[in-house]
Amino acid sequence: xxxxxxxxxxxxxxMIQFATxxxxxxxxxxxxxxxxxxxxxxxxxxxxxYRFKSGPLGGDQEIGAMIxxxxxxxxIFFRDPLTAQPHEPDVTALLRLCDVYSxxxxxxxxxxxxxxxGLARGELSWxxxxxxxxxxxxD
Ligand SMILES: O=C(CO)COP(=O)(O)O
Numbered sequence: 314x315x316x317x318x319x320x321x322x323x324x325x326x327x328m329i330q331f332a333t334x335x336x337x338x339x340x341x342x343x344x345x346x347x348x349x350x351x352x353x354x355x356x357x358x359x360x361x362x363y364r365f366k367s368g369p370l371g372g373d374q375e376i377g378a379m380i381x382x383x384x385x386x387x388x389i390f391f392r393d394p395l396t397a398q399p400h401e402p403d404v405t406a407l408l409r410l411c412d413v414y415s416x417x418x419x420x421x422x423x424x425x426x427x428x429x430x431g432l433a434r435g436e437l438s439w440x441x442x443x444x445x446x447x448x449x450x451x452d
Contacts, residue, residue, distance in 0.1 A: 314387060315386050316387045317345045317379075317388045317390070318362075319373070319407075320391040321398065324393050325349070329358075331389070332357065332358050333358050338429055345376065347365055347376070348368070350368075373400065373406070374407070380407070380416055381410055386416070387416065387440075389428065391420070391421065417437065
């Protein structure tokens, strides 16, 4: 599974805690992140992470593009609801694309916990079926 991890600055400590706690699950998957989030997680956990640009510089849009191409299976985005972001339209666009493509999305720790446990139990394997159908439609 391809998993995107994103956190606004005030939520980065939560994200590091989350990635540390679930490292053994995350390391079985392909992890993507926006620039600074990815750097912080990699430093703290040693996880191998593909890093896009920083969020305000287009990272959210890069992840959005992967979603639109059916190349992302799960998004964990600890956004900060109490601080205005200069790239708010990009944040909204990313969340919107998750809904357009029915991509499982957690925007807080409570939901992220449930999704990661579901992932560990194989409950997201329906995504592989979606990938299979996508491949067939291009044959
Ligand atoms: O701003 C972000 C998401 O909107 C996150 O970007 P960084 O991981 O580069 O801080």
